[in-house]
Amino acid sequence: MRLTKYLLPFMLVLMFSLLTGCTSNDHKKGETAPKQQTDEKMITIGWPLDVGPLNPHTYLPNQMTAQAMVYESLVEYNDDGTITPKLAESWDISENKTSYVFHLRKDVKYSDGTVFNADNVIRNFNAVLANRDMHSWMGMVNHIKDVVKVDDFTIRLQLDEPYYPVLNELAFVRPFRFLGDNGFPKGDTTQDSIKAPIGTGPWVLTDYKKDEYALFSRNENYWGEKPLVDKIKVKIIPDSESISLAFENEELDLIYGRGIISLDNYTYLKDSGKYKTATSEPLSTRALLFNTQSGPLAELKVRQAIQYAINKEQMVDSITHGTEKVANTLFWDAIPYANIDLAPILYNPKKAQQLLDEAGWTLQKGEKIRSKNGQPLTIDLIYIATDAIQKPMAELMQGELAKIGVQLNLEGADVMVGLQKLMDDQVDINFWRTNGPPTDPHSFANESATPNANGVYEAKLGLPNAKEIDNKIHQLLVGTDEKERVQLYTDILTMFHDQALFYPISYETNSVIYQPYMKDFAPRASEYDIPFAQMDKEK
Amino acid sequence: MSLLRKERANVKRLFSLTILLVIGLLGLFAPVLMPHDPLAVDISKKFLAPSWDYPFGTDHLGRCVFSRMLLAIRYSLGSALVIQIVAILLAILVGAFVALKRGIVDYLFIRICDILLAFPTLVLAFGLLGLLGPSLKNVLIALVFTQFIYYSRLIRGLFIGLNEKDFIQAARISGTSGIKLIIRHYIPNLLPPIVTIVVLDIGKVILEIAGFSFIGLGVQAPIPEWGMMVNEGKQYIRQHPELMLYPGLAIVLVVLLLNHLASSFKKLG
Numbered sequence: 096m097r098l099t100k101y102l103l104p105f106m107l108v109l110m111f112s113l114l115t116g117c118t119s120n121d122h123k124k125g126e127t128a129p130k131q132q133t134d135e136k137m138i139t140i141g142w143p144l145d146v147g148p149l150n151p152h153t154y155l156p157n158q159m160t161a162q163a164m165v166y167e168s169l170v171e172y173n174d175d176g177t178i179t180p181k182l183a184e185s186w187d188i189s190e191n192k193t194s195y196v197f198h199l200r201k202d203v204k205y206s207d208g209t210v211f212n213a214d215n216v217i218r219n220f221n222a223v224l225a226n227r228d229m230h231s232w233m234g235m236v237n238h239i240k241d242v243v244k245v246d247d248f249t250i251r252l253q254l255d256e257p258y259y260p261v262l263n264e265l266a267f268v269r270p271f272r273f274l275g276d277n278g279f280p281k282g283d284t285t286q287d288s289i290k291a292p293i294g295t296g297p298w299v300l301t302d303y304k305k306d307e308y309a310l311f312s313r314n315e316n317y318w319g320e321k322p323l324v325d326k327i328k329v330k331i332i333p334d335s336e337s338i339s340l341a342f343e344n345e346e347l348d349l350i351y352g353r354g355i356i357s358l359d360n361y362t363y364l365k366d367s368g369k370y371k372t373a374t375s376e377p378l379s380t381r382a383l384l385f386n387t388q389s390g391p392l393a394e395l396k397v398r399q400a401i402q403y404a405i406n407k408e409q410m411v412d413s414i415t416h417g418t419e420k421v422a423n424t425l426f427w428d429a430i431p432y433a434n435i436d437l438a439p440i441l442y443n444p445k446k447a448q449q450l451l452d453e454a455g456w457t458l459q460k461g462e463k464i465r466s467k468n469g470q471p472l473t474i475d476l477i478y479i480a481t482d483a484i485q486k487p488m489a490e491l492m493q494g495e496l497a498k499i500g501v502q503l504n505l506e507g508a509d510v511m512v513g514l515q516k517l518m519d520d521q522v523d524i525n526f527w528r529t530n531g532p533p534t535d536p537h538s539f540a541n542e543s544a545t546p547n548a549n550g551v552y553e554a555k556l557g558l559p560n561a562k563e564i565d566n567k568i569h570q571l572l573v574g575t576d577e578k579e580r581v582q583l584y585t586d587i588l589t590m591f592h593d594q595a596l597f598y599p600i601s602y603e604t605n606s607v608i609y610q611p612y613m614k615d616f617a618p619r620a621s622e623y624d625i626p627f628a629q630m631d632k633e634k
Numbered sequence: 635m636s637l638l639r640k641e642r643a644n645v646k647r648l649f650s651l652t653i654l655l656v657i658g659l660l661g662l663f664a665p666v667l668m669p670h671d672p673l674a675v676d677i678s679k680k681f682l683a684p685s686w687d688y689p690f691g692t693d694h695l696g697r698c699v700f701s702r703m704l705l706a707i708r709y710s711l712g713s714a715l716v717i718q719i720v721a722i723l724l725a726i727l728v729g730a731f732v733a734l735k736r737g738i739v740d741y742l743f744i745r746i747c748d749i750l751l752a753f754p755t756l757v758l759a760f761g762l763l764g765l766l767g768p769s770l771k772n773v774l775i776a777l778v779f780t781q782f783i784y785y786s787r788l789i790r791g792l793f794i795g796l797n798e799k800d801f802i803q804a805a806r807i808s809g810t811s812g813i814k815l816i817i818r819h820y821i822p823n824l825l826p827p828i829v830t831i832v833v834l835d836i837g838k839v840i841l842e843i844a845g846f847s848f849i850g851l852g853v854q855a856p857i858p859e860w861g862m863m864v865n866e867g868k869q870y871i872r873q874h875p876e877l878m879l880y881p882g883l884a885i886v887l888v889v890l891l892l893n894h895l896a897s898s899f900k901k902l903g
Contacts (some may be wrong), residue, residue: 360872489855507854
């Protein structure tokens with residue numbers, strides 16, 4: 096009896112001391128890490144997933160952000176939509192737009208010292224093209240006829256028919272990036288594995304422990320501007336809450352990207368005033384996609400009314416805490432071909448009600464929901480159940496639409512479930528997002544004219560000009576005249592806008608939060624390019 | 635000594651019962667008691683601190699948390715009660731039938747039960763929800779089904795235990811019919827254990843409903859339910875932990891009281 100009486104306090108004390116032991120240990124680790132940096136500068140970033148095998152020619156589990164550190168492309172896509180030289184210093188496009196000749200840089204060496212030349216480029220192209228099915232989502236892959244060597248530093252890319260977005264697709268982070276000869280496995284089967292991650296990029300993988308960290312050092316053979324710090328450590332922390340905590344404990348120098356930590360944590364850290372923050376230029380667009388195949392949304396006036404009824408500015412501001420910008424058009428101005436004059440639909444609930452009245456959806460006395468021929472005006476919307484932004488937005492829109500007599504039913508579901516239901520004409524509205532640069536807007540156009548792709552093809556079936564849109568999209572993808580292409584894009588985007596097929600909500604951005612001892616840098620509007628080379632710290 | 639214990643159990647039971655009754659009444663009269671429309675969104679009033687107007691403050695969409703908590707009683711406690719009552723009634727019907735019939739029916743029934751009971755109830759409910767799709771109605775169906783399997787087997791056992799008792803035999807010999815036998819003789823004798831199990835499991839069911847809503851499979855927006863409110867509050871745990879705290883504490887309180895009540899029943903039994 097006596098013994099048990101003392102047992103509990105004793106155990107408590109024991110456990111407590113053990114726990115404090117743990118924390119002090121952790122603390123020591125945290126302290127020693129910066130000390131090692133006295134001669135070498137290292138920046139530590141938190142990332143939720145392991146960087147993967149760093150294979151330039153394959154997809155998941157490779158992290159695009161890590162692939163982009165080690166491998167480079169022939170051309171570079173910039174935030175303003177322009178394309179500039181990278182590993183190719185210039186290029187010529189033939190009159191009929193089916194032949195692209197690339198002049199490679201002559202001063203490029205791989206991180207292991209081997210030379211980057213035409214033979215190596217062709218070896219990489221062949222390894223990728225051996226798996227056309229795997230990469231067929233990229234339109235160019237279906238059009239490449241041949242890749243030939245012209246001389247030691249010149250290659251020619253031959254297409255079967257004109258396909259204008261070739262340069263945009265070459266700029267993408269995968270699969271057209273280049274692996275050093277010593278990195279190739281037997282038989283060049285890079286789709287299975289590589290021997291070693293050898294690239295031309297500014298960083299080299301020097302240490303790696305799966306699911307714990309990946310350490311990158313500066314590539315001393317790098318041809319371009321040398322990064323300011325010596326090392327980048329990517330610490331793998333799967334839980335977003337833990338990433339915030341690690342950042343607060345100064346175990347991380349920065350958190351970079353979209354959705355790495357929750358908005359609540361982001362706002363908390365930002366509002367604490369202790370850290371620096373920045374957001375990139377817009378990346379992709381968050382929108383609603385209206386299904387016009389059947390139901391009330393087959394009517395243009397109903398689609399427009401919904402757009403007028405929602406106070407978008409207030410919604411985006413309060414739910415995304417300023418990490419996203421209000422969107423009035425489907426694409427941000429810097430997206431190629433998208434900078435066109437379209438009249439924005441601004442918040443105007445009176446106009447919304449008027450439009451519904453005109454369409455015959457009237458409010459009967461004593462009723463809360465409008466009806467037409469006895470049918471109530473109810474609309475279904477599917478949001479991604481786990482999305483922290485879609486759900487409150489959906490609920491807010493539900494409240495706003497109720498005010499004009501429209502009943503919005505919500506259903507939380509998986510991404511693929513929502514898309515499938517839209518394609519099967521079982522839901523009225525879905526949340527939808529663009530792919531973002533560098534594949535927009537051509538990937539958007541391509542998918543919008545393809546059944547079973549991103550849902551736009553099916554959703555627009557009810558539009559009077561659906562056929563015309565499809566024809567124009569086909570013309571612009573194979574057309575060779577730039578002026579004509581500009582006109583076609585303008586036509587298509589204007590038709591989508593006038594038909595109110597999409598309800599653009601906001602432009603998503605990359606947000607970054609970093610320690611005060613780090614020098615300022617600008618985040619990029621790219622899903623994969625983190626500007627590590629421009630980062631530096633004073634400590 | 636045992637008298638004292640009984641007395642104590644009685645007091646305990648009364649205490650839990652009173653508070654639960656009050657909570658139940660709050661849920662029942664929620665539409666009258668709610669100071670605001672619990673579904674009315676007004677983003678300009680988001681994250682208001684508690685005040686006379688908004689006793690628990692407002693949530694991320696400017697909705698009155700107090701009103702939502704009141705209405706949620708119906709969906710959390712109310713649904714759990716419905717599930718338990720429906721499940722136990724079905725179980726008594728089926729359990730009594732197989733217990734009295736025995737033979738091949740009973741054998742098959744037991745085998746089916748064994749197979750289904752091999753899965754944890756949550757896994758079984760997950761499977762059903764996956765088939766039916768997420769909604770409150772489907773959560774009710776899934777949980778009634780899982781509870782029913784568990785109870786019908788249990789009740790079959792209880793019935794069989796009574797089969798050989800003298801008073802049942804006596805009733806049988808004097809020609810009492812099946813249904814009368816069940817209502818007059820079996821049920822009154824089995825009531826204490828059945829009530830205990832039903833009450834004890836209400837807490838478990840509330841947790842399961844909350845769990846499903848928390849992961850987005852249960853109640854759909856904008857209907858308030860405690861598990862769902864915890865999920866919504868989770869997004870703002872750093873700056874507004876109270877949004878998660880209110881529904882969380884409500885779940886804890888109700889489940890504790892129910893367990894308390896059930897344990898006092900057990901002691902009485």
